[in-house]
Amino acid sequence: MADEPVTVPAPAGNPTGDPDQFYIQASAAADEQNLVLKEGDTFAVFDRFGDIKPIGLAEQGLYHAGTRHLSRLTLRLADARPMLLSSAVKDDNTRITVDLTNTDITDQDVVAIPRGTVHLSRVLVLCDQTLYEEMTVRNYGLMPVLLPVVLAFDADFADIFEVRGTKRAARGVRLPSVPERNSIVLGYRGLDDVERCTRVTTEPAAHTLTASGVRFDIALAPGAEIRHVIEFRCELGQHRRDRVSYASAVKTVSERLASRRAEGCEIVTSNDQFNDWLRRSQADLSMMLTETPSGAYPYAGVPWFSTPFGRDGIITARECLWINPAIARGVLSFLAATQATSTVPEQDAQPGKILHEMRSGEMAALGEIPFGRYYGSHDATPLFVMLAASYHERTGDTAFIAGLWKHIEAALHWMEKFGDIDGDGFLEYQRMSPTGLVQQGWKDSQDSVFHADGRLADGPIALCELQAYAYAAWEGASALAQAVGRVRLAHLWSERAARLRGQFDQAFWCESPGSYALALDGHKRPCAVRASNAGHVLLAGLAEPQHARRVAAHLTDREGFSGWGIRTLATCEARYNPMSYHNGSVWPHDNAMIAAGFARYGLRDEALTVLSGLFDASYFMDLHRLPELFCGFPRRPGESPTRYPVACNPQSWSSAAVYLLLEAVLGLDIVASRRLVRFTRPRLPSFLEEVSIKNLRVGDATVDLHLERHTDDAGINVVRRTGEVEIVAVK
Numbered sequence: 001m002a003d004e005p006v007t008v009p010a011p012a013g014n015p016t017g018d019p020d021q022f023y024i025q026a027s028a029a030a031d032e033q034n035l036v037l038k039e040g041d042t043f044a045v046f047d048r049f050g051d052i053k054p055i056g057l058a059e060q061g062l063y064h065a066g067t068r069h070l071s072r073l074t075l076r077l078a079d080a081r082p083m084l085l086s087s088a089v090k091d092d093n094t095r096i097t098v099d100l101t102n103t104d105i106t107d108q109d110v111v112a113i114p115r116g117t118v119h120l121s122r123v124l125v126l127c128d129q130t131l132y133e134e135m136t137v138r139n140y141g142l143m144p145v146l147l148p149v150v151l152a153f154d155a156d157f158a159d160i161f162e163v164r165g166t167k168r169a170a171r172g173v174r175l176p177s178v179p180e181r182n183s184i185v186l187g188y189r190g191l192d193d194v195e196r197c198t199r200v201t202t203e204p205a206a207h208t209l210t211a212s213g214v215r216f217d218i219a220l221a222p223g224a225e226i227r228h229v230i231e232f233r234c235e236l237g238q239h240r241r242d243r244v245s246y247a248s249a250v251k252t253v254s255e256r257l258a259s260r261r262a263e264g265c266e267i268v269t270s271n272d273q274f275n276d277w278l279r280r281s282q283a284d285l286s287m288m289l290t291e292t293p294s295g296a297y298p299y300a301g302v303p304w305f306s307t308p309f310g311r312d313g314i315i316t317a318r319e320c321l322w323i324n325p326a327i328a329r330g331v332l333s334f335l336a337a338t339q340a341t342s343t344v345p346e347q348d349a350q351p352g353k354i355l356h357e358m359r360s361g362e363m364a365a366l367g368e369i370p371f372g373r374y375y376g377s378h379d380a381t382p383l384f385v386m387l388a389a390s391y392h393e394r395t396g397d398t399a400f401i402a403g404l405w406k407h408i409e410a411a412l413h414w415m416e417k418f419g420d421i422d423g424d425g426f427l428e429y430q431r432m433s434p435t436g437l438v439q440q441g442w443k444d445s446q447d448s449v450f451h452a453d454g455r456l457a458d459g460p461i462a463l464c465e466l467q468a469y470a471y472a473a474w475e476g477a478s479a480l481a482q483a484v485g486r487v488r489l490a491h492l493w494s495e496r497a498a499r500l501r502g503q504f505d506q507a508f509w510c511e512s513p514g515s516y517a518l519a520l521d522g523h524k525r526p527c528a529v530r531a532s533n534a535g536h537v538l539l540a541g542l543a544e545p546q547h548a549r550r551v552a553a554h555l556t557d558r559e560g561f562s563g564w565g566i567r568t569l570a571t572c573e574a575r576y577n578p579m580s581y582h583n584g585s586v587w588p589h590d591n592a593m594i595a596a597g598f599a600r601y602g603l604r605d606e607a608l609t610v611l612s613g614l615f616d617a618s619y620f621m622d623l624h625r626l627p628e629l630f631c632g633f634p635r636r637p638g639e640s641p642t643r644y645p646v647a648c649n650p651q652s653w654s655s656a657a658v659y660l661l662l663e664a665v666l667g668l669d670i671v672a673s674r675r676l677v678r679f680t681r682p683r684l685p686s687f688l689e690e691v692s693i694k695n696l697r698v699g700d701a702t703v704d705l706h707l708e709r710h711t712d713d714a715g716i717n718v719v720r721r722t723g724e725v726e727i728v729a730v731k
Contacts, residue, residue, distance in 0.1 A: 033622055034060065035089055035096050036302050036650065037126040038287050039253055041065050041360075042234060043306050044131055048087045050098040050122040051075060057646060059163060059303045062131050062198075064234035066307070066361025068163060069198040070131070071156040073232075075122070078105045078113075078147045082120060089623060091279060092261075093287040094254050098122040105147060117141040118220075120149070127249035131232040134246055137218050138225035145220050151230060152213040155198045157188035159363040164304060168368065177211035184209055190362040197235040201243070202228060260286040260296070264324030265697065267662070270690040274615060276624040281658050284625060284650040285320065285327075294337045295330030298656075301628055301648025310335055310355040310380035311442060312653050314387045315589055319656035321387075321394050322663055322670055323696075328391040329400065335384055336407040340375050345432040348376040348440075352414030354384045356437075370435045378419065378429035378440040379466055381411045382473035386540075389476025396672030396699060398483050405484060412477055412493070415470060421460045425503055426520065427470050428460035441466060442590075443533070443568065443582040447575065449519050452528045454574030457521035464508050464516045465533045468540035471500050475541075505544055508537075513572075514550045516543070530554055530570035532590050538597025548601040555594060556606050563635025564617040565591045566610060578632035578642075585644060588614055588626045589653035592660040599664035604683045607664040612685050614661065617641045626654045662691075666707070666714070667730070672699050679716055680730040684709035692719075701725040 035046045042064040046052055052060045052073040062070035075082065082100035089096050100120040105113040118141070123134040139145050162168060175187030175195070183201040190196065200214070206228070208215040216228055229246045244252070267278055289296040292308070299305070300312040313335070317328035338358065340349040347370065348356075356377035364372035388408055392401050401408075419427040429440040438446045441463045449457045474497035481490035508516045510526055516534040517526035534551045537543045543551065554560050559570040562578075565586035569576050578584045595610040618624045620640035628651040631642035662668075667680035675698055684691065684707065691707040701723025708715045716729050 034649075035087060037089075037093070037096060037124065037131075038299075038302055038306060038650075039126040039256075040128070040290055041306075042126055042129050042131075043302050044070075044124070044126055045303050046073075046096065046124065048098075049075070049081070049084055049100065050087065050096060050124055050133075061163070062232060062234065063160065063303070063306070064129055065236055066160050066359055066364060067196050067234075068158045068160070069155050069196070069234040070153060070232055071158065072152060072154040074152045075100075075120075076148075076150045076152070077102050077118065077120065079150075080105070083115065085119075091283060092254070092257055093283045094125065094250070094257060096122075096124040098124070102147070113141070113145055113147065118145060118147065125246070125250055125253060127253040128241055128244060129234045130241070130244070130249065132246045132249050133230045133232075134227065135216075135230065136225055136227045137220065139220035139222055142222050144222065145218070147218055149216045149218050150213055151215075153200065153232070154212065155186045155188070157190075157196050159361045160304070160359075161361075161363050161369050166363070166369070168363070172362070179209070182206075182209070184211055186211060190365075192362050192365040194237050194362070194365070196237075196362075199231075199233040199235055201231040201233070203231075203246075204228065257283070257286045260289055263326050264320070266692075266694040267323070268692045268694070269688050271687050273619055273624070274688060277615065277618045277626075277658055280624045281626075281655045284655040285316075285652065288650060288652045288655065289327070289330075292330075292334050294333040296327065297330055297334045298327060298652040300653075301651035304646070304648055305651075307360070308334065308338075308355070308358045310357070311377050311383060314380065314383045315593070316652040316656045318387055318390060319589065319592055319653060319660040321390055322668060323659050325391060325394050328387055328394075329397070332384070332388055332391060332400075332404060335380075336404055338373070339407055339410060344375075346370060346435075347374055348431055348433050348436045349373075350375070350414060350418040352381065352410035352412075353418065354380040354411060356380060356440075370433055374436070376431060376433070376437040376440050378427060379442060379463075379469055381414055381419065382427070382466070382469035384408075385411050385473035385477050386469060389473075389480055392480055392483060394670050394672060401480055402484050408477060408480065412473070415473065419470070424524075425500060426462040426507070427466045428462040428520075428522075429466075430460040430522075441533075443531075445580075445582045447580075448582040449521075450527060450529065450575055451521070451525070452513075452574065457519060457527050459522050461522070462520040462524075463533060464518060465536035465540075467500065467504050467508070468537040468542045471497050471504070471542045472540040474500065501542060504542055505547070509544075509547060513554070513570075515554055516547070516551065529573050530560065531573070532560075532566050532568045532587075532594060535566065535590075535594030535597050538601055539593050540597075541600055543597075543601070545601060548597075549603070552598055552601070552603050552606045556609050558634075561609070561613070562586055562632050563613060564630070564641045565613045566594055567632040569632075579644070581629070581644075584632040585629045586617075586632050586641075587629045587654075588657040592657035592664070595661050595664040599667060602681065604665060604667070604681060607661075608683060608685050611661045611665055612687070614657065615685075615687065625650055626657060627651060628654055670698055675699060675701065675725050676728060677703065677705075677725060678728045678730065679714070682707065682714040682716065682729065683712075684714045698725045699723070703727065 044062045045060045061068040085099040087098040102118045104115045121136040125132040172190035178185040187197040206214045298316045300309040313331040317331040338355045340353040353375045359371040421428045478490045478494040510528040518529040518531045519527045569583045576584045595607040598606040627649040628647040666682045693705045704720040706717045
């Protein structure tokens with residue numbers, strides 16, 4: 001994801017302290033499809049059998065608060081791996097179901113139990129730091145069966161960064177296993193002197209329960225079945241949770257996810273495949289939301305980034321702002337509560353700066369990684385102000401903005417005092433921490449900012465999208481100041497935006513290659529490279545109209561557009577690599593933001609092209625789930641997109657991309673202060689004849705809308721209206 005670079009590992013013994021040491025090591029992936037559950041600060045990654053094995057990237061496991069509490073979980077029937085019939089994640093993400101059957105079981109070379117006699121069902125549920133496995137075994141044969149069922153398990157208590165490939169000089173100690181009634185406790189004391197435990201409990205009691213596994217000797221008459229529940233509870237320090245039954249856990253997690261889904265409006269279309277994409281996106285967003293003391297926050301992605309990231313949370317909230325503004329409120333509240341208040345070089349922190357990333361776990365606690373609370377994002381701070389302004393326009397919630405005001409002012413003060421390193425009016429970054437991120441925009445791989453000849457740019461770096469975000473932040477802050485009665489500040493900040501607009505085009509526009517420079521380097525030389533970053537300039541409204549059209553033309557031509565989406569880097573550039581993290585891949589959130597920029601300049605056809613490409617890609621993705629990114633190879637007839645091997649999946653800002661894409665093609669904006677829902681030159685793609693939007697909230701009013709595709713626009717009908725809200729279509 002765009003929060004820590006992902007590439008091949010650095011050479012062993014890297015002495016520089018550069019972020020290479022935190023890269024995700026890209027070994028050969030297993031030819032298996034992982035199944036994922038997440039609930040709160042806990043997530044689990046399984047193979048298709050419901051097992052956890054050290055295969056591929058070795059990412060499978062049960063994790064809680066940055067630590068792996070199960071590193072192995074393998075099921076055997078009579079010492080053999082069963083045959084897989086099917087496995088699936090329920091469409092609301094509440095559980096994983098796996099159907100298995102026995103292979104031929106022999107006794108002295110004679111088949112005693114023919115294959116397909118015994119059915120074994122595994123249902124996996126995650127709730128309140130506990131993984132539940134409900135195992136049901138049924139005999140479909142005509143004779144009694146007797147066979148052992150063994151679940152082997154282990155817990156390595158590895159920090160997530162160890163799993164990613166970071167080598168540690170020393171680790172804590174594994175504690176002696178502690179047997180209890182129906183339970184056994186696996187424990188580890190870290191170098192931070194915190195005990196982390198995995199408590200394994202069976203109900204009813206197993207025939208054998210040890211530190212390495214559990215065994216059930218199953219005896220079944222014809223047609224009989226038996227059910228067992230195994231619990232794996234993650235415990236941290238002295239914190240102990242009361243035991244909750246499997247049935248209660250299923251009910252609890254179902255209710256929580258349903259409650260989150262109910263907060264937003266419902267979208268249904270005439271295209272079943274598109275509906276599948278929408279349902280998966282909604283379910284994944286609900287799952288990725290995690291309750292914090294400041295409200296619900298969308299964690300970034302599983303497995304590598306299941307934690308709060310500032311930039312990701314802001315962009316996710318903006319993508320789905322029109323369907324559910326409550327997510328933005330939670331994001332703004334959390335980031336205000338964690339805003340930096342002092343200069344801490346090792347955290348790249350300065351007063352007013354917005355969080356990049358917050359990690360728990362042993363390595364973060366010990367400072368072995370800099371990401372315990374880390375502020376190395378230069379764009380999160382203006383994006384925070386942008387989101388506050390967009391949230392207020394969408395909701396009219398002036399009281400909330402007033403409560404957030406000191407944090408908005410602190411963010412703007414950071415932009416002026418610290419964000420602009422040399423005082424030239426542009427935001428530039430250069431890390432303070434020797435172990436921090438070198439690149440501090442959304443493309444934070446070390447090789448993501450370079451000149452046309454491929455030379456890496458020297459810092460401080462002024463990215464083009466950073467200036468666009470700053471422009472939108474000053475403009476948005478001016479509107480917020482008016483709303484809370486700070487008229488002088490409103491004028492001051494509006495003038496600041498105008499000054500930035502006046503100087504940006506001259507400094508960043510490059511006639512060759514006909515786009516905005518990716519960045520200015522430390523000598524103010526433009527990186528004249530065609531990259532997707534330029535599309536974000538359109539999103540903020542900073543581009544001159546004639547330049548916006550040229551940028552859009554380049555982003556959607558054969559060099560910029562893969563057929564599935566806009567590449568991060570055009571194929572004509574020196575560092576183009578379709579398998580690179582940031583130099584040629586396709587990122588759904590990036591595409592959605594660019595499409596919104598196209599729409600802002602009336603470029604509806606270009607926005608439709610992006611929506612159509614990503615919809616086609618979703619058709620080929622497992623569960624219709626768009627991953628963090630995929631490779632930027634050209635689209636080939638009859639073939640699917642090429643996956644990126646260490647992409648997070650699910651990923652919040654990829655899940656939310658479909659909503660911003662719809663907003664873009666519909667020309668939709670909501671102005672709560674005027675109780676207005678406006679569609680400006682709305683269009684629908686050829687594969688969507690109808691779209692229904694139900695329970696769209698504007699203040700205390702709600703409305704149901706039905707849209708129909710016409711040749712050159714879309715018709716809008718009001719199906720139901722409760723309260724005062726005006727629907728306007730500008731054709």
